Amino acid sequence: MVCAAGAALYTMLQLVQCYERVHCGYGEMGRRLYGRWMERVVMLSIVVSQLGFSCAGAIFVATNMRDLFNAVTGCAHRMPLWFWVVVQMAVLAPLCLIRHIKGLSGIALLADVFIVAGLVYVWSVDVATIGRLGLSYTRNFNPDSYALFLGTAAYTFEGYALILPIIDSMRHPEKFPLALALVMALCGAIAVSIGGLSYAAFGDSTQANVLLNMPSKTPATLAVQLLYSLAILFTMPLMLFPVIRILEQALFPRRSGKRNPAVKAQKNVFRTALLALVIAVSVAGVDRLDRLVAVIGGSACVPLSFVYPPLFHLRAVAATSRERLRDALVAGAGIAASAYVTYGAMSRWGVSEPPYDFCDVV
Template identity: 40%
Template structure:
């Protein structure tokens, strides 16, 4: 619908084009007042009374009067509309209503709407704004303008927040920031993983196409058929972020903190105390550098991670990036599955007092009935409760773990068998460290969600400093407290007969189990988008094909989990080396090199990081595989 402002600019053009009236409207131009335009317009509109009279005579008379504005209608309006429109508005607010039931109504409808809006704004009794505000908001949204205050209404307490925001705008103050009381915004990041539009958009036109196929072609079909898109994407430019700096920090912290922090104690054993501390700081710096390269590239070439690669290097690069993302996410799912199985096994052994020692593979298979239905969810908001519970349990587990490790160090001091550098297994630490810092898939979505995306480099720097301190402290304290006896999952080193430890162990396992579907979602949607054209909303056949495909992906992840169950620390290192290193250390400098590198120094740094990433993949992957096969 065109806006009233644009209608007012074109009204005198439509009126002046009427036959026999141009000599009377010679003075109408862009500087003519709206009052004068409205007065002239009323002479050509048909009132309700006139339309009712014409209906009793002949339909053709009403049609001609409403569409062409004949002279006899104009003369009638001279008496009823021109001279008395202002006076009659007190008696009948809808004197000139849009005749929607006559031919040609869509042509003249906006003229009636403009006249009605002008009358409401100038008469002595203004119209109630309870509806007109909503109508104007909807009209502004149809023109591409977003009223962010309406977004508050979706959440509890939304009317109050909308009122406060409106009052602030009326005073000219900055709109206040409201705390995010729901978990949906965090889940939306996984729907835009790596900037890809992964949420299924069910288009209503698909149902219409199915109906048309059954009925055959009709007069409503376009002569030139439009191509059916494989999937609907909303570009980053179309989305306007609303998240504050604080909200962006919280989303990044939620994205990075998971199971990796629990593997770092064992990883410090593989690398040595001092070596691991130095390397984890170095890995954090290189990771932050890679993230910034990707962000600066996205400023130059807007789009998702894969789209940027496709624009710069072609479709093969896009497919390579998407394949790496899918492989890394499936690797995370497999590692998380083994982690849950190991924790549940230790929990059962502790509760049964070593009377029930079941194999790890059995606990992996026990997760299938839970993962299968959760993997079939296509709406991420339905997983908000499970994700919230998972993060709460993870926070409880991390706090208790730090408290226990510090208590052990205070009571017994540093373990005597701690080494500063482990020359035999140090490559395993590098892969685990990269695994712990992996989160590049959520970088672009967080930037797009920010109200001020240019501040993201400062946000990322602060978050990376905090994460480095957290991860380094976790690995250092765990290895220093338990030495060579540290387990792959450090919770297993805590007193197993303690009921609270058992509770933490069980809750942390449930937390990771509930977060597995979020890790699986990006991989499944990336592959589904390439394999299936239709969404499946109106086709049970397509829907069940997708369901079977998701079950197949879950089966693949379970098989990989079983294969890596015996060496969880090496398995995590392999995932970090093979899947995470290319995403962090190879693709970002490669994209930045072509899009942004102008000076020789920048080109050299990009090439150096690219060579470092390739060498790291070959070195750590080969040694990790050799270590797994050697045992």
């Protein structure tokens, strides 16, 4: 995970160097350096990754809400997991109709507060569990699911579509590399500590959604599950926002609904249909959260992270044969990793492992 964070930081800085030479967005950068086909490939990867993030978020929320509902009702009225995926449409549909990302900023800030509270709770439970019961049985290396892990690592540190807009909006863009390094170090530390401590505490029973390993029915666990679920639910419209913008520009070129009610209605129908597609895919992968994350990581996040940036750097920045060779090797390694992770995740797709449900134990 540390190596993945370091490699992601390296290619992010490569993208920053390219931006200094070719002052434009990620997709347009691909068009200027390689042609329109590269722009389409980059935009497709962004669309797939953001849609995948939304699907994974919907499944995460569904597992938490099911566990929360069963704990409160004492398993008296058990609902299938797919129900908790579909019911999210009631909240997400109105939010996805918001036209400007600024309208979602307050919700996103509140979601961040909930996420921090959840992280602190998981840390405290992990440490308390290890202190009370000692270390659980752990394996240092699991070859059967290593591809899933690599895909999850790429998924964890993928945020390339946002790098260039952030730089463009900064008052002092020259400070971005240092800020980026600090943020990546912080994210890496959180990922390693949460994953490592949780696995040390719960061993082979560790769930892909670690909140399901927290003490059942305690007020603290129920509150964290509710707040964290709301946090992910409220950030899903932000995940879909870039996809909506990209696809609307392709489907409704130079057509605005600001003064045309018919166009506005068509865009509303499109946004609702896109959300329905996300929910449908989430239902299909509801028992396979770890594999869904790995498929997204391998097919979209790895290319965005470790293939396109070195290829762009090769064409826009690299001045010596050594730099060009290095960029070619990094891009080749990224292509190999993408194929390995995607194949490994798809080969395990048929293995259904429903998340832990304490009703089955009680």
